[in-house]
Amino acid sequence: MKKAIYPIKFIPQPRERVWGGRRLAAQFHKPFDPDAVIGESWEVSGFEDDSSVIENGWLEDNPLFDVIETYMDEIVGEDNYKRFGNEFPVLVKLLDIQERLSVQVHPDDETAFDRHNSYGKTEAWYVLEADPTARIYMGFNKDLDMHEFLDRCAAGTLEEVLNVVTPKKGDFFFIEAGTVHSAGGGLVIAEIQQLSDVTYRIYDWGRENNPATARQMHVDQALSCINYSKYDGAGFVHSGGSAPSKKLVECRYFTANELLLTDPLRIWPDRYESFLLYCCLEGEAVITPSDTSQPTPLLRGEWVLIPAAMSDFTLSAITAGTRLMEVYVGRTEEKDSYIKE
Known part of the structure; x- marks a missing residue:
C-alpha cells in the first residue's frame, strides 16, 4: 500500500547576520542559540547543496531536493516540475532586522543567469513585527539617473533620495528585481523569493568604510540592474481588513x-x-x-x-x-x- 503524502515541516536553518537580532528564538520559538545574532531563518530551501531537511512524518531527515527528485510532480505539481526540475521554485525565510540591512538590489532572471547561472530574485516581505523605530526603504523618492546615483554613493548621500516607509504589522511589500531596498530599526519579516541568493550591495550605511565591519560591495554590478524611476507604490498592500481572503x-x-x-x-x-x-x-x-x-x-x-x-x-x-x-x-x-x- 502506498504511503499517503502529508503536510511537511522542515528544520529551520539559522544564518547569522550583522544586522540581525535574537527575536526568532525568543518570540518565534526557533531552535537557535538564544545568544546568537540571527538575521535569517531559512524555512524552506530547495538548493541542491543547501536543501531544507524534513522534520516530521515518514519522510523525516530527508532533504527537500532529494524528495522532489524521487516524487517529482507529486511534490511541486506537473507544470512546476517541467519548469524547475528538482529545484523547489521558491525560498522562504523569516528575517529579524534590528540594525540596518545594506541598501541592495537583485538582478532579474536574464542578468542573473548570464552572470551567475542562477535565477534572478524577485521577492516579497510581509511584516510580522514592527517597532516604532522601524523603517523600510523601498525604491527612490524621485527619478534618478546613473550619474546622480553614483555621485550620491560616493558622497554618502544616497539616503536622501531613498523612499522611506514607516511599516506597520501586516503590511506587505512586493519587491521586483531592480528595486533598491533596505530596512532597519526593529522588524520581523516573512520573506518569499525566487530560489536565488544573488544580492548586490550598493550602500552599507558607513559599515563599508570601517575595516572591522566592511563587507564586499557590488556597485558596478548593480548599475545596469537598478530601476532608477521614482517608486510608485504599486507593490505595497496596507495591513488590516476583515475579509476572509x-x-x-x-x-x-x-x-x-x-x-x-x-x-x-x-x-x-x-x-x-x-x-x-x-x-x-x-x-x-x-x-x-x-x-x-x-x-x-x-x-x-x-x-x-x-x-x-x-x-x-x-x-x-x-x-x-x-x-x-x-x-x-x-x-x-x-x-x-x-x-x-
Missing part, C-alpha cells in the same frame, strides 16, 4: 494570499496545480487532511508545505484572529528562456 501579489514567480480563519476552510490542492505553502502570521492553526487522522499544528512564524498530490484538507483556527499566508506557483504559458533545456 486578500490577494497580496500574483506574479509569474509566486502568488500570495492572506487568509483570515474565522471558520474552517477546506482546500483541494489539485485545483491549484501546484504545491501550497502556509505561514502562520498570527495566532495558531491546525491542518487536517481528509485521508488521515493526524492533524498538523501550525504556530506563529512556522511554514508548512502541502504537496501538490496531497488529498483535500481543512485549515482551522485554534485561536481567534488567526491569519495565514498562502503561497503557490501557478501555471505559466510563457517559456522561461533562462532555464537550460
Whole structure:
C-alpha cells in the first residue's frame, strides 16, 4: 500500500547576520542559540547543496531536493516540475532586522543567469513585527539617473533620495528585481523569493568604510540592474481588513494570499496545480487532511508545505484572529528562456 503524502515541516536553518537580532528564538520559538545574532531563518530551501531537511512524518531527515527528485510532480505539481526540475521554485525565510540591512538590489532572471547561472530574485516581505523605530526603504523618492546615483554613493548621500516607509504589522511589500531596498530599526519579516541568493550591495550605511565591519560591495554590478524611476507604490498592500481572503501579489514567480480563519476552510490542492505553502502570521492553526487522522499544528512564524498530490484538507483556527499566508506557483504559458533545456 502506498504511503499517503502529508503536510511537511522542515528544520529551520539559522544564518547569522550583522544586522540581525535574537527575536526568532525568543518570540518565534526557533531552535537557535538564544545568544546568537540571527538575521535569517531559512524555512524552506530547495538548493541542491543547501536543501531544507524534513522534520516530521515518514519522510523525516530527508532533504527537500532529494524528495522532489524521487516524487517529482507529486511534490511541486506537473507544470512546476517541467519548469524547475528538482529545484523547489521558491525560498522562504523569516528575517529579524534590528540594525540596518545594506541598501541592495537583485538582478532579474536574464542578468542573473548570464552572470551567475542562477535565477534572478524577485521577492516579497510581509511584516510580522514592527517597532516604532522601524523603517523600510523601498525604491527612490524621485527619478534618478546613473550619474546622480553614483555621485550620491560616493558622497554618502544616497539616503536622501531613498523612499522611506514607516511599516506597520501586516503590511506587505512586493519587491521586483531592480528595486533598491533596505530596512532597519526593529522588524520581523516573512520573506518569499525566487530560489536565488544573488544580492548586490550598493550602500552599507558607513559599515563599508570601517575595516572591522566592511563587507564586499557590488556597485558596478548593480548599475545596469537598478530601476532608477521614482517608486510608485504599486507593490505595497496596507495591513488590516476583515475579509476572509486578500490577494497580496500574483506574479509569474509566486502568488500570495492572506487568509483570515474565522471558520474552517477546506482546500483541494489539485485545483491549484501546484504545491501550497502556509505561514502562520498570527495566532495558531491546525491542518487536517481528509485521508488521515493526524492533524498538523501550525504556530506563529512556522511554514508548512502541502504537496501538490496531497488529498483535500481543512485549515482551522485554534485561536481567534488567526491569519495565514498562502503561497503557490501557478501555471505559466510563457517559456522561461533562462532555464537550460
